[in-house]
Amino acid sequence: MTSNSYLIVGAGVFGVSTAYTLIRKYPNASITIVDRDAYDADSRVAASWDWNKVIRADYDDLIYCKLALEAQDIFESDPLYQPFFHKTGIYWMCRTDYATQVVENYKKLGRKAELEAMSVKEARRLYGGLFEDADYTDVRDVLVNKTSGWANAGDALRAVTKKCIELGVKYVVAETESLTFDRSGRCTGVKTKKGETLSASKVVLCTGAFTAKLLEQAAKASNKPDISAGGRIIAGGITTGMTKLDEESYKRFEHMPVAVQSYNATTGPFVGSLPPTADRELKWWGQKIFKNTQDILGKRISAPPPEPDYAQWKVANPLKQDIDYANSIFYGKNGAHWKMEKHRICWDAFTSSSDFIISPHAGAQGLYVATCGSFHGYKFFPVLGKYVVQMLEGELESELKEKWAWDRERPDEKLNPEFPRWEMKEILGAQAKL
Numbered sequence: 001m002t003s004n005s006y007l008i009v010g011a012g013v014f015g016v017s018t019a020y021t022l023i024r025k026y027p028n029a030s031i032t033i034v035d036r037d038a039y040d041a042d043s044r045v046a047a048s049w050d051w052n053k054v055i056r057a058d059y060d061d062l063i064y065c066k067l068a069l070e071a072q073d074i075f076e077s078d079p080l081y082q083p084f085f086h087k088t089g090i091y092w093m094c095r096t097d098y099a100t101q102v103v104e105n106y107k108k109l110g111r112k113a114e115l116e117a118m119s120v121k122e123a124r125r126l127y128g129g130l131f132e133d134a135d136y137t138d139v140r141d142v143l144v145n146k147t148s149g150w151a152n153a154g155d156a157l158r159a160v161t162k163k164c165i166e167l168g169v170k171y172v173v174a175e176t177e178s179l180t181f182d183r184s185g186r187c188t189g190v191k192t193k194k195g196e197t198l199s200a201s202k203v204v205l206c207t208g209a210f211t212a213k214l215l216e217q218a219a220k221a222s223n224k225p226d227i228s229a230g231g232r233i234i235a236g237g238i239t240t241g242m243t244k245l246d247e248e249s250y251k252r253f254e255h256m257p258v259a260v261q262s263y264n265a266t267t268g269p270f271v272g273s274l275p276p277t278a279d280r281e282l283k284w285w286g287q288k289i290f291k292n293t294q295d296i297l298g299k300r301i302s303a304p305p306p307e308p309d310y311a312q313w314k315v316a317n318p319l320k321q322d323i324d325y326a327n328s329i330f331y332g333k334n335g336a337h338w339k340m341e342k343h344r345i346c347w348d349a350f351t352s353s354s355d356f357i358i359s360p361h362a363g364a365q366g367l368y369v370a371t372c373g374s375f376h377g378y379k380f381f382p383v384l385g386k387y388v389v390q391m392l393e394g395e396l397e398s399e400l401k402e403k404w405a406w407d408r409e410r411p412d413e414k415l416n417p418e419f420p421r422w423e424m425k426e427i428l429g430a431q432a433k434l
């Protein structure tokens with residue numbers, strides 16, 4: 001093991017961005033990414049591997065607003081990211097004072113952009129009336145930000161990973177089963193399912209929805225209970241669905257903005273619809289965010305289904321109906337004839353505040369955690385690595401260090417509209433009654 005060696009477990013946006021930052025800063029360092037899936041596989045379990053993701057700085061939280069602007073500037077200007085970014089704008093139906101807060105945050109940051117909070121009456125006429133038939137019940141105003149958009153998520157992830165490999169990062173395809181420690185308790189690497197050991201001086205877990213399960217496996221195997229996630233990290237799943245637009249609908253929706261319906265902690269999470277891809281596929285994510293709590297080595301922990309592909313393509317009817325519902329609240333009669341063609345269950349790691357964890361793990365020297373995108377992490381792809389490396393080197397500014405700490409006070413999850421509030425089996429149980 002060289003003194004400047006890094007093992008990054010997980011090749012989603014957190015892991016790849018970290019590898020890309022490290023290899024440019026330390027071209028001679030030994031940097032290895034290990035992931036259960038090849039970076040160019042036809043199907044991957046990563047939340048970051050998707051047809052598209054929303055890229056926006058429309059945050060009521062000032063810190064994420066600032067970071068998202070920093071990331072978006074790179075999406076717009078860096079030749080590595082730029083081909084994947086589409087500045088379509090966003091149309092956000094708000095049921096709280098979210099729109100006003102976003103506008104305020106842009107002002108506080110001195111950022112000039114074409115954005116405003118509009119009345120429903122005024123907004124409804126925009127974009128050729130695409131959203132005239134949306135559900136506006138309890139909507140206070142509509143945030144229209146012409147500078148937001150979306151990215152071809154999986155394509156961008158593949159391109160940046162390829163670049164890392166060209167620059168000297170090693171990419172190993174293997175499932176990590178547990179962690180290895182030396183006599184002093186320092187983490188020295190990982191053990192794969194096939195029994196192979198990979199070692200490095202710094203081990204960074206960027207394992208998304210699988211993180212709590214992996215830490216539990218490692219805690220048990222090493223007899224170190226402090227390695228467990230201990231309720232900090234919850235795996236949450238959500239359904240996405242797509243329709244392939246017919247010629248007439250495509251002409252009408254081709255230049256649509258990203259659309260969002262947001263609610264509150266009592267009524268539920270925000271729901272979104274993304275503009276058609278090059279294959280003319282328009283996408284939604286649903287309103288039901290669920291845990292999959294199961295017995296893992298004697299503890300009740302939420303984790304993706306045990307199949308190697310997280311059973312992500314096995315989407316039962318009650319989940320498909322969530323997408324039909326999403327269609328109806330955005331497009332009403334305009335989308336009523338669309339046939340849903342593709343469904344996927346996508347898993348991410350959540351914290352109760354929706355903050356990431358980018359922190360040393362308190363249970364062992366040499367072990368670090370950088371994940372918990374909490375359903376909003378993708379857009380930060382171009383800057384995540386910068387902050388993870390600052391964390392690795394003890395240089396993260398105090399505000400971020402506290403926000404992303406392993407150990408911090410965590411708010412009640414009930415205050416968070418996006419936190420998984422269902423159990424998957426509860427929703428699937430409804431299938432029997434249909």
Ligand SMILES: Cc1cc2nc3c(=O)[nH]c(=O)nc-3n(C[C@H](O)[C@H](O)[C@H](O)COP(=O)(O)OP(=O)(O)OC[C@H]3O[C@@H](n4cnc5c(N)ncnc54)[C@H](O)[C@@H]3O)c2cc1C
Nearest residue numbers: 010012013014036047048054176208346373375377378379
């Ligand atoms: C449906 C959906 C829509 C979303 N929409 C948006 C959006 O519009 N905009 C936005 O900004 N964010 C969005 N997000 C959130 C965003 O996708 C995630 O927060 C982010 O991609 C998480 O990145 P990650 O690197 O932590 O995890 P992942 O991308 O999940 O990557 C984790 C990687 O770890 C690997 N791994 C896990 N366990 C092991 C193991 N034991 N051994 C080896 N490899 C392992 C996996 O194979 C995977 O490649 C969305 C999420 C979902 C689910």
